[in-house]
Amino acid sequence: MLPFWSVMIKNCIAIVFWFLSLGCVNAQNAGSAQPTDSAKILNEVVIQAYAYNRPLAEVPTAVAVVTQRDFERFSNSSFLPAVNTVPGVRMEERSPGSYRFSIRGSLLRSPFGVRNVKMYWNGLPLTDGGGNTYLNLLDFNSVGSMEIIKGPGGSLYGAGTGGVVLLQSPVSTENKLDAYAIFGSYGLRRYQLGGEVHTMKTDVKLQYAHQVSDGYREQTAMRRDAFNVDFNLRFTSEHKITASLFYTDLFYETPGGLNKSQYDANPEQARPPTSTIRGAVEQQAAVSNKTGYLGIVDDYQWNEAWSTQTGVYGSLTTFENPTIRNYEIRDEHNFGARTQTQYVFERTLKGKITLGGEYQYFDSPITVYGNTYGVLDTVQTDDKLKSRLVLFFAQAELNLTHDFYLTLGASANFLKYKFTTLYPGPTIKQERTFDPVLAPRIALLKKFGPISIYTSLSQGFSPPSLAEVRPSAGTYNNDLNSERGLNYEIGFRGSIAKGQIRYDIAGYDFRLDETIVIQRTADGAEYFVNAGETSQRGVEATVAWKPNLTSERLNLSLWTSYTYNHYRFKNYENDGNDFSGNRLTGVAPTIVLVGLDFSLSKLYFNATANYTDALPLNDANTEYASEYFLLGARVGYRSSVERSLRYEVFTGIDNALDKKYSLGNDLNAVGGRYYNAAAPRNYYVGLKLTPTFAKKN
Secondary structure, three states: OHHHHHHHHHHHHHHHHHHHHHHHHHHOOOOOOOOOOOOOOOOOOEEOHHHOOEEHHHOOOOEEEEEHHHHOOOOOOOOHHHHOOOOOEEEEEEEOOEEEEEEOOHHHHOOOEEEOEEEEEOOEEOOOOOOEEOHHHOOHHHOOEEEEEEOOOHHHHOOOOOEEEEEEOOOOOOEEEEEEEEEEOOOEEEEEEEEEEEOOOEEEEEEEEEEEEOOOOOOOOEEEEEEEEEEEEEEEOOEEEEEEEEEEEEEEEOOOOEOHHHHHHOOOOOOOOOOOOOOOOOOOOEEEEEEEEEEEEEEEEOOOOEEEEEEEEEEEEEEEEEOOOOEEEEEEEEEEEEEEEEEEEEOOOEEEEEEEEEEEEEEEEEEEEEEEOOEEEEEEEEEEEEEEEEEEEEEEEEEEHHHEEEEEEEEEEEEEEEEEEEEOOOOEEEEEEOOOEEEEEEEEEEEEOOEEEEEEEEEEEEOOOHHHHOOOOOOOOOOOOOEEEEEEEEEEEEEEOOOOEEEEEEEEEEEEEOOEEEEEOOOOOEEEEEOOEEEEEEEEEEEEEOOOOOOOOEEEEEEEEEEEEEEEEEOOEEOOEEOOOOEOOOOOOEEEEEEEEEEEOOEEEEEEEEEEOOEEOOOOOOOEEOOEEEEEEEEEEEEEEOOOEEEEEEEEEEOOOOOOOEOOOOOOOHHHOOEOEOOOOEEEEEEEEEEEEOOOO
16 A cells, blocks of 8 residues: 555655646746636536536536547547546547547446446436447537546446546537538548527527548448437526437447457458457458437426426437357347436525436347358347336535535435346246445535645445346356445645646545456457456546737647556456456556647647556456557648638648557457557548528527
8 A cells, every 4th residue: 555655645746846837937927818728627617517517616526528629639530539638537449430438447347338437418328228338329529528527426327436427419509500521541531511500499400420431450441320419499598498319320340359469460450260260351240330319308497496307318229240259139228217406505504405316227139140251140049138227316515614515415226137038948037136225425625715625435336237247258147246436535626827727636546346357258258257356546637738828819728637547456366366466457557648739810730649558458467558659730720701601621640650559458358369459640631611690589
């Protein structure tokens, strides 16, 4: 314990002295103009996390906001580079369209997709009742902002020890059209057309986007067609209904992992065949996902004190996945509801009480066939999975004297799985009712002028997802237990040098019991086991400098984000091997990013540098993915024609130094097939046109 805290203290001191020295240097040249928020830390933005609806300076939790401005620093084709600027958060791409998303080390449970991180879309669950999230269904321009809550969010959002992500559609009040065209290396092409109409009572936004890519490696072609509709209807100033609909047809090929010798010899190749197993190209390994999602929320302000939000949603998914081993077909049906009521009081004591609940139901027949060169063969298994989740939550916020803010919250969670084996016979039915879980949270924040200091204690849990109790190995595991953890956190945020330098720093100690980790069979199928305990401690920091410049035409900001992870297995034995004390698989100890944003009149320039430390690829810590350093930049020009037509042209480069690295590693892979090579140096160019129209009542 002592070595970690020594390193942690040294890291904190180094960060503090670094931005204080910056402040001393720049305070000497500070002007009298009022400071503006930096690109990376927006202290005045209203945070929705935990239903706070407060400025970030009054929110006692580690939360980051990724805005459209952050997304558009890169190629406008993926969320990944913008998400990875957030300390403690890691997004990976094994091949175009195949995403993984983790917060504070939760990647260990995700061979693909998003698990152990709860995601919401416009206030309603995007994560299905089986615990999986298809983030890759969302088109780039369908998301206006992303709030990332780090650590257990069970007190208001239920299951998930990794964290919570709140996704919101873009907000605009203009009547306009949007047209995008982007072209890039390795066959990247993206076209998007959208329009918005706003009246006194309604807002309607429609968007269609088509994106394709050939990919850098063999068997990595990708195609996505996405249609989105956002609709708002205001009956009165106190009552409105919002609806969000999307339909996405997604297809992407999956190349499979390479071992070290294959990766070194030719990182572009897909997993080759062996004497006994066909390769990814022969088996036409790929994923096809067609999903429709509809969510409707009714928002009613009863009076100055009481308000209620109630939403219902549903989704239908057709999922096909030919793999090297087999050919899986799933039909997923997911629906649910969420409601919360708030009471605001301003008497002797000011504060707010939030009460609510959430219900999710999930049903999925899963049929697995043999795969003969990409063609369905005979049935191997035919199963049916169901889940039902009920969540009740309550939270009290109290504004105490002397600028203290106290939050007390808790949720009660009830989860049940049903599994039916239809083939091969006989029919077998199994049920698993998890013990009810209480997930409490207490947080306290104190403001000292421009500085806020907070601490929190939260307990989280994460039951195994349906994809983990019934993984690709095909055997239903009714004995896999829920993860449970306790998180201690302290942080401070604020500004110095007359607001020119803003900072947000957090340190945490998270103890997780019954940690779920991935294992693989000899033929590459995954299964999951509980791995005893893990100790996850870390420091996360973001510092941004935006000087007050005398010219309004000139803007400059410099920012950095820093992540330090001291993650270790504790009391973990598997197949006679004791991995206690080893580093947590798939987690880099140190990640540092530095960014520069510069604009002069209509011209802008963004540059980002990313250093990621070497990380262990297996629980034994005998194999590591190499460290890497990435450099990317984008330059563009924004202007307008007679105020009725805005346009933007831009071009950029990723991996400018042409580094060879693996992104989206297959952890604990049999045969050392860990590596999924990322693209080397690549380029893109884009054009955006935005005609605007006068509003009509």
